[in-house]
Every structure is written in C-alpha cells, then in structure tokens.
Amino acid sequence: MSLIPIAAFLLALLIGTIMITFLGVNPLIAYQALLKGAFGSMNAIADTVVKATPLLFVGLGICIAFRAGVLNIGGEGQLVTGALSATIVCLNFPNLPGWILIIIALLVGLLSGAIWAGIAGFLKAYFNVNEILSTIMLNYIAAYGMNYLLRGPIMDPLQIKLGSFIPQTARLTQAVDLPRLIPTRLHFGTIVAVVFAILVYIFLWRTTIGFRIRMIGQNIQASRASGINVQKYMVLAFVLSGALIGLGGAIEVLGVHHRLFTDGSVSGFTGSAGFNGIVAALFGQLHPIGTIPASLLLGALLTGANKMQRAVQIPSALIGALNGLIVLFVVGSEYLRRRQTRRVEPTTKTESNSQNKNKDKKESK
Amino acid sequence: MEAIIIGIAKSAIRLATPYLYASIGETIGQLSGVLNLGVDGVMLMGAFSAFYTVLKTGNLWLGLLVAIVVGAIFGLLIAFINVTLKAEQGISGIGVYIFGLGLSSLLFSTMIGTVQPVNGFPPLFIPGLSNIPVIGEILFQQNILVYGAFALIPLAWYVLNKTPLGLSIRAVGQHPQAADSLGVNIVRIRYFTVILGGILSGIAGASLSIALLNVFQQNLTNGMGFIAVALVYFGAWRPKTVLIGALLFSTVNAIQIWVQVKGINIPSDFTLMMPYIVTIIVLAAMAKRRIHPPAALNKPFERGE
Numbered sequence: 001m002s003l004i005p006i007a008a009f010l011l012a013l014l015i016g017t018i019m020i021t022f023l024g025v026n027p028l029i030a031y032q033a034l035l036k037g038a039f040g041s042m043n044a045i046a047d048t049v050v051k052a053t054p055l056l057f058v059g060l061g062i063c064i065a066f067r068a069g070v071l072n073i074g075g076e077g078q079l080v081t082g083a084l085s086a087t088i089v090c091l092n093f094p095n096l097p098g099w100i101l102i103i104i105a106l107l108v109g110l111l112s113g114a115i116w117a118g119i120a121g122f123l124k125a126y127f128n129v130n131e132i133l134s135t136i137m138l139n140y141i142a143a144y145g146m147n148y149l150l151r152g153p154i155m156d157p158l159q160i161k162l163g164s165f166i167p168q169t170a171r172l173t174q175a176v177d178l179p180r181l182i183p184t185r186l187h188f189g190t191i192v193a194v195v196f197a198i199l200v201y202i203f204l205w206r207t208t209i210g211f212r213i214r215m216i217g218q219n220i221q222a223s224r225a226s227g228i229n230v231q232k233y234m235v236l237a238f239v240l241s242g243a244l245i246g247l248g249g250a251i252e253v254l255g256v257h258h259r260l261f262t263d264g265s266v267s268g269f270t271g272s273a274g275f276n277g278i279v280a281a282l283f284g285q286l287h288p289i290g291t292i293p294a295s296l297l298l299g300a301l302l303t304g305a306n307k308m309q310r311a312v313q314i315p316s317a318l319i320g321a322l323n324g325l326i327v328l329f330v331v332g333s334e335y336l337r338r339r340q341t342r343r344v345e346p347t348t349k350t351e352s353n354s355q356n357k358n359k360d361k362k363e364s365k
Numbered sequence: 366m367e368a369i370i371i372g373i374a375k376s377a378i379r380l381a382t383p384y385l386y387a388s389i390g391e392t393i394g395q396l397s398g399v400l401n402l403g404v405d406g407v408m409l410m411g412a413f414s415a416f417y418t419v420l421k422t423g424n425l426w427l428g429l430l431v432a433i434v435v436g437a438i439f440g441l442l443i444a445f446i447n448v449t450l451k452a453e454q455g456i457s458g459i460g461v462y463i464f465g466l467g468l469s470s471l472l473f474s475t476m477i478g479t480v481q482p483v484n485g486f487p488p489l490f491i492p493g494l495s496n497i498p499v500i501g502e503i504l505f506q507q508n509i510l511v512y513g514a515f516a517l518i519p520l521a522w523y524v525l526n527k528t529p530l531g532l533s534i535r536a537v538g539q540h541p542q543a544a545d546s547l548g549v550n551i552v553r554i555r556y557f558t559v560i561l562g563g564i565l566s567g568i569a570g571a572s573l574s575i576a577l578l579n580v581f582q583q584n585l586t587n588g589m590g591f592i593a594v595a596l597v598y599f600g601a602w603r604p605k606t607v608l609i610g611a612l613l614f615s616t617v618n619a620i621q622i623w624v625q626v627k628g629i630n631i632p633s634d635f636t637l638m639m640p641y642i643v644t645i646i647v648l649a650a651m652a653k654r655r656i657h658p659p660a661a662l663n664k665p666f667e668r669g670e
Binding site: 333 | 442445446452453455461467468587591594637638642
C-alpha cells in the first residue's frame with residue numbers, strides 16, 4: 001500500500017483537530033472518545049465491523065466501475081434497491097424455509113442493484129449520458145420510490161393500526177436473520193463481503209473478462225482497436241458494480257436492521273454508505289483487497305463519531321466533512337505520484353486528432 | 366384556472382433562480398475545460414453562510430457578500446485541486462460535495478441547531494412594469510436575486526461570445542495547446558472560471574436560504590447542484606439554452622409544490638421524483654443531438670505532450 005492514503009488520512013485528521021479545537025473541545029478527549037467508541041469493547045469492535053461491511057460492498061462495486069474507467073456514484077440508490085427488493089421478497093414469502101428465503105432475498109437484492117446500475121451503464125455506453133449525473137439522479141429516484149412504498153403498500157400493518165404511520169416495514173421473520181458470528185451485532189454478511197473482495201480481485205486480475213474491463217479503463221481507443229466490444233464491457237462493469245452494492249443493501253436488511261425504514265432523505269436508510277464506500281475504494285487505492293482495511297478504518301471513524309457525538313457533543317457530521325477532505329487529498333496527490341512514475345509508465349490518455357477537428361467544425365458553425 | 370397558471374408561472378420564475386446561478390457558473394467553468402461536480406456542496410456552504418450572517422446581523426447584503434466570499438474560497442480550492450494538482454475531476458467533485466455537505470451540516474448543528482426562518486429579500490416591484498396584468502405579476506414582482514439570475518443570462522452570453530475574455534475561455538476549453546501557443550495563460554483562465562463558478566454557486570445557495578425559502582437545514586439543496594450540472598449538458602454549453610432548461614425544471618418543481626399544497630391525490634414521492642426522471646430522459650435525448658462537450662473538458666493541461 002502506498003503512503004498517499006495514509007498521508008491523506010493524517011492530513012484530514014490534523015484539520016479535524018483544528019475544527020474540534022474551534023468547537024471548544026479538547027481534541028485529545030474527543031479522539032479518545034472516538035477511539036473508545038470504535039474499539040473500546042467487544043461490542044464496539046463488532047459495531048465497527050458491521051458498519052464497515054456495506055462500505056466494503058460499495059467499495060468493491062466502485063473498484064470494478066473505476067477500473068473500467070466509469071464512475072459509479074449511484075451506491076446509495078443501488079443499496080436502496082437491493083434492500084428494498086430483498087425486503088419485499090421476505091415480506092411476501094414468510095413461510096419458506098429460512099435458508100432458502102435468505103438465498104432468494106440476497107439474489108433478488110443483487111439482481112436489483114445490477115439492474116439499477118445497469119440503467120446508468122446502458123445510458124453511458126449507448127447514449128453517452130454522463131454516468132455521474134445519471135447515477136446521482138437514480139439515487140433520488142430509488143429513495144423516493146422506497147419512501148412511497150414505505151408510506152403505503154409495504155408499511156408495517158401495526159403502524160397503520162396504531163395510527164402512528166412511521167414509514168417502516170414490519171420486522172421480517174426471524175427465520176431470515178443472518179447468523180451471528182459471536183454474541184454481538186456481528187453477522188455472517190461480513191464474511192460474504194470479504195469473500196467477494198477476494199473474488200473481485202481474482203476476477204479483475206486473473207480472468208479474461210476482468211482484463212478487458214481493466215483495459216477499457218486504461219485505454220479506450222486501444223481497446224476498441226483491438227476488437228473489444230467496449231460498450232458491452234462498460235455495461236457489464238456497471239452491472240457487476242451494482243450487483244455487489246445491491247447485495248450489500250440486502251445484507252444490511254437481513255443482517256442488521258431486519259426491516260426497511262426511511263427518514264425521508266436519500267441517506268436515511270443507507271447512512272450515506274453509498275458515498276462513504278467511494279471514500280473507502282479510493283482509500284484502498286481502487287484495489288479490492290486494499291478496500292478491506294480501508295472500509296474498516298472508515299467504519300471505525302463512523303462508529304467512533306457516533307459515540308463521540310454522545311460523549312463530547314461534537315456532531316458526527318464532522319466525519320462527513322473529513323471524508324470529503326480525504327477524497328480531495330487522495331485525488332489531489334495522485335498527480336504527485338504520477339509525476340514520480342511518469343518515466344516508467346507513459347501516460348495512456350491520447351486524443352484522436354480527427355475527432356478534435358470534427359468537434360471544432362461543429363463549434364464554429 | 367388563470368390564477369393557478371399565474372401562480373405556477375410566478376413560482377417557476379422564482380425557483381429557476383438557484384439553477385440559473387449555478388448552471389451559468391458551471392457552464393463557464395466547463396467551457397474552459399474544468400468539470401466541477403461539487404456545485405451542490407458549494408451551494409450548501411453558500412446557503413449556510415448567508416443564512417447564518419442574516420440570522421446574526423439581519424443584513425441581507427452582508428449575507429450575500431459572505432456567501433460570495435465562501436463560494437470564492439471553495440472555487441479556489443477546486444481550482445487548486447483540478448488545475449494545479451490535475452486531479453481526476455469526477456472524483457474531486459464528489460469530494461467537494463461530501464466536504465461541503467458535511468461541513469455545512471456540522472456548522473449548522475453547532476452554530477444554529479434548530480430550523481428557524483429569517484426575513485429574506487423582499488419582493489421588489491419594478492415601477493410601471495409590475496402593473497402590467499398577468500406578465501407584471503409573473504415577472505416583475507420578484508426579489509432582487511431573481512432579477513439578478515435572469516440578468517446573468519445575457520451578460521454571460523455577451524462575455525462568452527463577444528469579448529476577448531470569452532474567446533480565451535472557449536479556446537482554453539477547446540484547444541488548450543493552441544491557446545497556449547498564442548500566449549493565453551491557461552492556468553490563470555481556468556482559475557478565473559472556476560472561482561467565478563464557486564462564487565455563482567455560493568450565490569445560488571444564498572438565493573435559496575435568504576431569498577426563496579428563507580430557512581436553512583441540513584442538505585437544504587437536496588441535489589439541486591447536480592441538476593444544475595446536468596442543465597449545462599442540457600443547455601449544450603450555451604447560456605440561452607441553459608435558461609430554457611432551468612425554466613423547464615423550475616416549472617416541474619412549481620407544479621410539484623402546487624400539487625402538494627393542493628393535496629391532489631398523487632403521492633408526493635412521485636412528484637418529488639419527477640425532476641430527476643426528467644433529467645435522465647433529457648440527458649439521453651441530448652446525446653442523440655450529437656452535441657459535443659468542450660474538447661478539453663475533464664483533461665488537465667500538460668504542456669508539450
């Protein structure tokens with residue numbers, strides 16, 4: 001692992017220290033509360049790992065998309081569609097044997113995430129729609145769709161009877177609770193995530209399809225010239241990316257919450273994991289294995305921040321701000337790294353001249 | 366019926382304001398070759414800083430000024446990362462967004478805490494014009510930031526198309542190598558456009574918090590900044606078509622609010638979803654028209670490659 005993410009992290013922490021001081025709290029006490037919250041007990045460590053699990057799923061999805069040269073900012077929406085579809089399956093077939101229902105629910109979650117991301121991939125590959133914008137729009141569409149369903153068709157019947165109308169589903173049948181690993185909140189989904197991290201690594205670096213996906217990310221012109229169906233692989237990268245994230249959403253329901261709920265906003269259910277997963281992927285150098293410790297670190301920050309908020313009244317939004325800074329520092333320092341390695345790796349981005357001339361003609365009209 | 370249409374039209378004009386400021390800023394930045402996806406984060410910071418200033422001092426112009434300064438600082442940060450450090454612009458924009466969202470939420474919960482209203486810019490009746498039936502009511506009884514947003518369109522068009530500065534901006538975005546060989550300072554032009562974009566995003570945020578809604582809460586913009594970026598694609602990098610796009614969106618918004626207020630029996634989640642669905646459809650439809658973005662968009666300038 002290169003030093004850049006660590007330097008970015010330390011720099012963000014330094015700025016965090018300054019902010020905490022401005023808020024009138026001794027940074028040492030604040031960070032102590034944060035550390036204790038993240039690692040202070042068996043339960044705290046388990047919470048950290050539980051928090052890291054969706055980040056890892058999103059981070060892995062982001063890795064695949066980024067390696068194909070496309071940006072999937074739709075983690076929030078794909079988490080929501082995965083969670084929503086898995087919930088609907090579990091609500092509708094409560095009498096199936098638990099393990100069959102779990103498998104079906106996870107598969108359905110995976111598929112819905114794949115489809116949701118696939119829309120953006122299709123629009124990018126065949127209509128040249130900017131994928132960052134389309135995935136962000138799909139996030140909002142998924143969230144409002146979820147809100148609608150939670151306020152009506154799939155609302156907990158008890159909420160309707162009591163007249164409290166809290167937008168959430170009934171608790172899912174206990175038969176679909178993912179097995180706990182130790183007597184904490186730690187669940188089996190974490191193991192699934194780690195296994196997928198290894199699978200994604202093997203897929204990207206040890207299979208032909210993975211090689212092609214990385215190749216179109218490296219040099220799209222050369223890929224096209226060598227006969228790779230660029231559009232197909234671009235859509236595939238999105239589909240796989242969304243599949244992992246959708247699975248992560250389904251696991252959040254079956255492993256952690258056991259129901260679906262909303263606070264009305266986009267991040268109400270996901271806790272912004274769709275965005276924080278991007279931070280994890282960048283922090284892990286866009287490498288599936290590197291994303292594992294990166295997710296853990298971010299999971300610790302987020303878990304610790306919640307406890308810090310309670311202990312010393314520093315809003316956990318601080319960590320949100322620091323996450324943004326980490327992203328900025330990591331992408332900002334890429335340039336320094338590139339400059340160092342330029343002699344070894346000549347830059348791959350080339351512009352076709354004929355294309356430029358065409359554009360100029362259009363512009364001058 | 367007539368009253369309803371006037372009401373919706375008036376509110377559509379109002380609601381176009383933040384889109385116009387943010388989209389015009391983004392258009393200028395993209396024409397110079399810099400994609401800034403962090404607009405939403407900068408808008409949130411502008412909205413917060415303007416709101417806080419007005420809450421504490423009651424001075425609306427001071428609030429606007431603070432939003433401008435905050436927007437400029439963010440613009441400087443974005444320019445440094447994208448132009449000087451040549452970062453991947455898609456990701457750095459997301460970083461700016463997450464940072465702006467987190468910082469504005471942090472500042473809001475520590476410095477204000479509860480959602481409370483302020484007195485925003487009052488409507489400014491344009492003498493004579495505001496008395497014209499229908500049109501006067503729709504167009505000339507708005508507040509000063511709304512007028513400013515619409516005045517920005519011809520101004521941006523003029524600067525971009527009729528001045529040496531506009532020519533330099535477009536040259537830098539279209540053919541940086543050629544512009545460089547003619548002695549145009551690419552770095553300086555891009556810093557200028559990105560800082561200007563930051564300022565306009567700051568004003569866009571302020572227009573929400575001290576002129577249109579007159580409140581601040583966490584994530585007040587709810588993705589408006591991203592729609593503003595989409596509008597630049599919709600508008601094919603031309604101020605006039607950006608205006609049409611902004612009006613389309615604000616009309617959808619106005620109808621959605623009207624439907625909600627009237628309690629018409631469409632689930633509000635569907636009407637809230639509309640602007641985002643429209644954005645995707647519009648982006649896909651635009652691609653069919655084969656309009657290309659500036660050639661150097663999202664490409665850091667490297668001399669002598």
